[in-house]
Amino acid sequence: xxxxxxxxxxxxxxxxxxxxxxxxxxxAYGAEPNTxxxxxxxxxxxxxxxxxxxxVERAIRFGLATGAHLAPRSVFARKNYFYxxxxxxxxxxQFDLPVVGNGQLTIxxxxxxxxxxPYEKVVRIxxxxxxxxxxxxxxxxxxxxxxxxxxxxxxxxxxxxxxxDMCSAAEAVAYAKTLHTLVRWIGICDGNMQEGxxxxxxxxxxxxPGEPLGTRREIKNLNSFKFMQQAIDYEVQWQIDTIENGxxxxxxxxxxxxxxxETRMMRSKEDAHDYRYFPDPDLxxxxxxxxxxxxxxxxxxxxxxxxxxxxxxxxxDAYKAYCIKLRQDITIAYNQVMYGLSExxxxxxxxxxxxxxxxxACVTVVGQENAxxxxxxxxxxxxxxxxxxxxxxxxxxxxxxxxxSILMRIADGTIxxxxxxxxxRIMWAEEGGEADAIIEARGxxxxxxxxxxxxxxxxxxxxxADKVAEYRSGKDKLxxxxxxxxxxxxxxxxxxxxLNEILKQKLxx
Amino acid sequence: xxxxSLKQLGAALRAKKISSVExxxxxxxxxxxxxxxxxxxxxxxxEISLAQAKAADMRLAGGNTEALTGIxxxxxxxxxxxxxxxxxxxxxxxxxxxxxxxxxxxxxxxxGAINLGKTNMDEFAMGSSNETSHYGPVKNPWDQARxxxxxxxxxxxxxxxxxxxxxxxxxxxxxxxxxAALCGISGLKPTYxxxxxxxxxxxxxxxxxAGPMGRSAEDLALLLNTMAGFDERDSTSLRRDKEDYARxxxxxxxxxxxxxxxxxxxxxLGSDVAQSVEAAIAEYRKLGATVVEISLPNTRLxxxxxxxxxxxxxxxxxxxFDGVRYGYRAPEYxxxxxxxxxxxxxxxxxxxxxxxxxxTYVLSHGYYDAYYLQAQKxxxxxxxxxxxxxxxxxxxxxxxxxxxxxKLGEKGDDPVQMYLSDIYTIAVNLAGLPGMSIPCGFxxxxxxxxxxxxxxxxxxxxxxxxxxxxxxxTDWHSxxxxxx
Numbered sequence: 001x002x003x004x005x006x007x008x009x010x011x012x013x014x015x016x017x018x019x020x021x022x023x024x025x026x027x028a029y030g031a032e033p034n035t036x037x038x039x040x041x042x043x044x045x046x047x048x049x050x051x052x053x054x055x056v057e058r059a060i061r062f063g064l065a066t067g068a069h070l071a072p073r074s075v076f077a078r079k080n081y082f083y084x085x086x087x088x089x090x091x092x093x094q095f096d097l098p099v100v101g102n103g104q105l106t107i108x109x110x111x112x113x114x115x116x117x118p119y120e121k122v123v124r125i126x127x128x129x130x131x132x133x134x135x136x137x138x139x140x141x142x143x144x145x146x147x148x149x150x151x152x153x154x155x156x157x158x159x160x161x162x163x164x165d166m167c168s169a170a171e172a173v174a175y176a177k178t179l180h181t182l183v184r185w186i187g188i189c190d191g192n193m194q195e196g197x198x199x200x201x202x203x204x205x206x207x208x209p210g211e212p213l214g215t216r217r218e219i220k221n222l223n224s225f226k227f228m229q230q231a232i233d234y235e236v237q238w239q240i241d242t243i244e245n246g247x248x249x250x251x252x253x254x255x256x257x258x259x260x261x262e263t264r265m266m267r268s269k270e271d272a273h274d275y276r277y278f279p280d281p282d283l284x285x286x287x288x289x290x291x292x293x294x295x296x297x298x299x300x301x302x303x304x305x306x307x308x309x310x311x312x313x314x315x316x317d318a319y320k321a322y323c324i325k326l327r328q329d330i331t332i333a334y335n336q337v338m339y340g341l342s343e344x345x346x347x348x349x350x351x352x353x354x355x356x357x358x359x360x361a362c363v364t365v366v367g368q369e370n371a372x373x374x375x376x377x378x379x380x381x382x383x384x385x386x387x388x389x390x391x392x393x394x395x396x397x398x399x400x401x402x403x404x405s406i407l408m409r410i411a412d413g414t415i416x417x418x419x420x421x422x423x424x425r426i427m428w429a430e431e432g433g434e435a436d437a438i439i440e441a442r443g444x445x446x447x448x449x450x451x452x453x454x455x456x457x458x459x460x461x462x463x464x465a466d467k468v469a470e471y472r473s474g475k476d477k478l479x480x481x482x483x484x485x486x487x488x489x490x491x492x493x494x495x496x497x498x499l500n501e502i503l504k505q506k507l508x509x
Numbered sequence: 510x511x512x513x514s515l516k517q518l519g520a521a522l523r524a525k526k527i528s529s530v531e532x533x534x535x536x537x538x539x540x541x542x543x544x545x546x547x548x549x550x551x552x553x554x555x556e557i558s559l560a561q562a563k564a565a566d567m568r569l570a571g572g573n574t575e576a577l578t579g580i581x582x583x584x585x586x587x588x589x590x591x592x593x594x595x596x597x598x599x600x601x602x603x604x605x606x607x608x609x610x611x612x613x614x615x616x617x618x619x620x621g622a623i624n625l626g627k628t629n630m631d632e633f634a635m636g637s638s639n640e641t642s643h644y645g646p647v648k649n650p651w652d653q654a655r656x657x658x659x660x661x662x663x664x665x666x667x668x669x670x671x672x673x674x675x676x677x678x679x680x681x682x683x684x685x686x687x688x689a690a691l692c693g694i695s696g697l698k699p700t701y702x703x704x705x706x707x708x709x710x711x712x713x714x715x716x717x718x719a720g721p722m723g724r725s726a727e728d729l730a731l732l733l734n735t736m737a738g739f740d741e742r743d744s745t746s747l748r749r750d751k752e753d754y755a756r757x758x759x760x761x762x763x764x765x766x767x768x769x770x771x772x773x774x775x776x777x778l779g780s781d782v783a784q785s786v787e788a789a790i791a792e793y794r795k796l797g798a799t800v801v802e803i804s805l806p807n808t809r810l811x812x813x814x815x816x817x818x819x820x821x822x823x824x825x826x827x828x829x830f831d832g833v834r835y836g837y838r839a840p841e842y843x844x845x846x847x848x849x850x851x852x853x854x855x856x857x858x859x860x861x862x863x864x865x866x867x868x869t870y871v872l873s874h875g876y877y878d879a880y881y882l883q884a885q886k887x888x889x890x891x892x893x894x895x896x897x898x899x900x901x902x903x904x905x906x907x908x909x910x911x912x913x914x915x916k917l918g919e920k921g922d923d924p925v926q927m928y929l930s931d932i933y934t935i936a937v938n939l940a941g942l943p944g945m946s947i948p949c950g951f952x953x954x955x956x957x958x959x960x961x962x963x964x965x966x967x968x969x970x971x972x973x974x975x976x977x978x979x980x981x982x983t984d985w986h987s988x989x990x991x992x993x
Contacts, residue, residue: 043829044589045595045602045710046611046707046708046710047707047708048744049744050743051744084831089827148833274873274874276824277877281713282744284744
């Protein structure tokens with residue numbers, strides 16, 4: 001018996017404003033408890049909220065990046081409940097009139113298991129609304145009492161709600177990752193999941209094909225993609241087992257315990273609050289003018305999906321075809337050069353804006369006919385070294401221009417790939433230096449003198465008459481053996497392309 | 510000295526006929542003498558007041574003065590004032606010393622006025638008799654067996670008893686105008702948004718508005734000049750050019766069109782009040798005004814609408830009083846939920862709890878549409894009634910309150926009877942219009958009667974002109990209670 005999985009996500013992205021959404025207190029992470037809690041944050045009697053324009057601007061950026069409807073008029077509402085880390089006794093949020101509605105996000109899904117191929121999918125975004133974060137309750141170290149830290153209270157959040165369009169953990173994770181890349185790409189959220197800047201709630205239900213939606217359970221506050229996948233896998237199996245054993249899934253809010261790998265109930269539907277939403281009389285409706293939207297649109301970066309398409313396309317026709325396939329607006333011209341990379345390369349290179357920028361800066365130096373070479377190095381040598389040293393691309397000791405200067409020498413035949421790795425290694429370790437100077441100093445120049453290579457090849461043929469005979473009688477595989485000998489004899493400096501050609505010629509007899 | 514207008518006091522201070530310290534001390538002595546009988550003040554703090562007076566005297570010596578420099582003004586205890594106990598009439602805030610100044614308070618401070626003390630009020634401004642205060646009822650200076658009205662009852666009594674030169678109030682459903690009427694003084698609720706609500710403890714945010722209370726329209730104009738103005742800390746504060754509310758005081762009233770809503774002169778209005786109000790209208794005719802009958806058909810719904818919307822907002826506004834960060838916390842409790850329950854059960858009085866219950870109910874799932882949304886729609890209709898009416902007249906007049914001051918305890922058991930005492934004032938808040946009350950005679954038991962004047966949006970200067978011209982022609986406003 002087969003089951004269909006239905007998943008929708010609610011993501012809380014902390015917006016990267018310096019001050020809180022309704023007051024001037026700092027939003028910086030990690031300060032001593034309550035040192036960033038001003039009169040508004042602790043909800044003194046008589047204080048009032050004043051909306052932070054920067055938070056609204058970031059919401060608009062998100063709406064533009066997801067092709068969403070931007071409400072010309074949206075309303076802040078109060079969500080009423082009591083908790084010590086909620087100082088006003090209500091959270092200011094948006095309810096029936098959110099600022100962003102009806103967007104979409106195209107995701108690339110890498111199936112987590114099996115040999116299934118990657119595929120693309122469009123996930124609909126129901127809405128995104130502005131709200132304030134709560135503070136934190138601190139348990140422990142207070143002699144049986146609970147401490148309250150209100151530094152985080154009032155930090156701006158954008159709650160992004162998807163339609164239940166995902167039908168596997170892989171799709172949910174792909175959506176969350178794509179969203180995570182996007183919010184950083186457009187500069188609205190730092191995406192730091194450890195610090196809680198990007199938190200995911202996952203709604204999961206299962207059903208028999210063709211049947212109406214099953215009852216969902218909501219897994220709260222997942223702060224890593226790995227946990228998200230584990231939590232969904234566990235929860236799906238739990239729901240299927242429950243139903244197959246004759247039980248019923250009850251609507252509930254649950255938590256995932258990474259230690260046990262299990263989900264557990266936080267509260268059932270019966271415990272659900274009646275939040276008594278009503279429009280906040282302290283705040284006027286939020287009105288967004290068309291002029292402001294255009295001003296923001298003019299300053300938007302090219303989105304990851306558009307750059308990915310450009311990276312994959314070898315020409316304008318291919319570009320247009322991809323745009324249509326991925327439901328992207330082709331009227332927005334992307335005037336950068338086309339690289340014709342593989343889907344995999346393109347997807348990897350747009351995993352962050354900084355990486356894509358680094359790659360393109362490198363291509364600018366080396367030339368677009370060498371884009372594949374640049375891609376290989378950025379995704380290979382550079383990424384590996386960064387990983388080893390625990391750095392991100394912006395901290396790379398070798399700039400994109402420096403990398404380009406090395407790759408130029410591969411492209412023009414001055415050095416071999418292994419020679420280039422040597423230059424790269426030295427430059428990385430010394431955090432700088434001139435590619436040409438290193439090549440010179442280390443004698444890494446390839447031998448491209450065909451006379452010298454011919455002499456070398458002649459010697460090898462003379463010394464290995466038996467193997468030559470075998471080769472000539474049809475044992476093609478021996479070619480590699482001769483290349484190895486010749487390279488060794490040249491101390492690795494022979495120009496490989498030239499060597500191959502000469503070897504082939506001479507062995508042919 | 511206690512009978513001087515603010516203008517006269519200012520002149521005396523600038524002429525060095527009296528110092529601010531002397532003047533403040535005179536008031537402090539009078540408060541010490543009379544407040545025990547009236548309970549108009551919750552807090553006086555002679556040390557702070559006299560320090561302010563000393564600073565004002567320096568300023569007066571330097572000649573850098575404003576109209577209110579050196580003048581002692583009492584503040585309703587709903588305004589947060591730095592270093593002052595700010596209770597809002599509640600046990601919940603019995604220990605809350607504010608670390609900051611409300612906008613209105615800073616405006617007075619910047620003008621060099623003296624904060625003379627914090628006046629008593631109905632708890633969280635919920636009441637019409639000042640009997641819901643945790644700090645005991647205020648007595649009406651005209652008859653101490655009677656209430657001063659509410660919620661700004663302490664302010665009204667203090668002004669009437671000459672325990673301050675002038676004072677502030679707030680008005681959510683009549684809380685400036687009704688006590689002004691019952692205590693025989695003048696009070697003005699400005700257009701919603703004219704005075705910043707920052708630092709004014711919220712009751713019903715969409716209705717609350719601060720305003721001046723004093724002995725004459727002329728005094729109110731000077732006070733409003735100081736209180737009004739845009740404040741970026743209040744998103745509902747109005748961005749408008751600064752105006753001089755005293756600019757039109759001396760204009761004659763020839764051709765003034767007064768609208769009399771027939772609904773205000775129907776069943777429920779005391780005949781003594783009707784008589785005084787009609788006499789006042791007759792006086793206005795003499796001053797050159799014409800009178801037209803108007804209709805405000807939806808105002809009959811204003812009490813039910815108000816008692817949905819105001820408690821709804823209050824139930825949320827008062828959620829911050831949870832015993833966690835400041836204010837009252839029950840001495841004993843078993844867990845978090847119990848701490849909330851005990852602290853709020855013990856910290857709030859009966860009327861506040863009643864309104865929190867009503868508000869919670871009308872916002873609940875399944876009731877929101879029937880109550881809250883419906884009330885919002887009717888609120889709009891009520892506002893439209895006024896817009897229609899102002900096509901035919903310049904100001905609207907009528908009684909402020911259906912009766913004169915009633916006896917302490919008289920309506921204590923019947924909240925609906927109590928709510929009805931605001932029947933003529935509430936619609937003005939729902940519409941966001943400016944309204945005022947001025948004394949216009951005495952009714953049964955020789956208690957003062959108030960005439961309500963309602964203006965169009967931002968028409969405060971004209972209303973003050975209308976009131977001032979009447980006060981030039983009559984002397985009701987300068988009568989002082991002899992019972993003290």
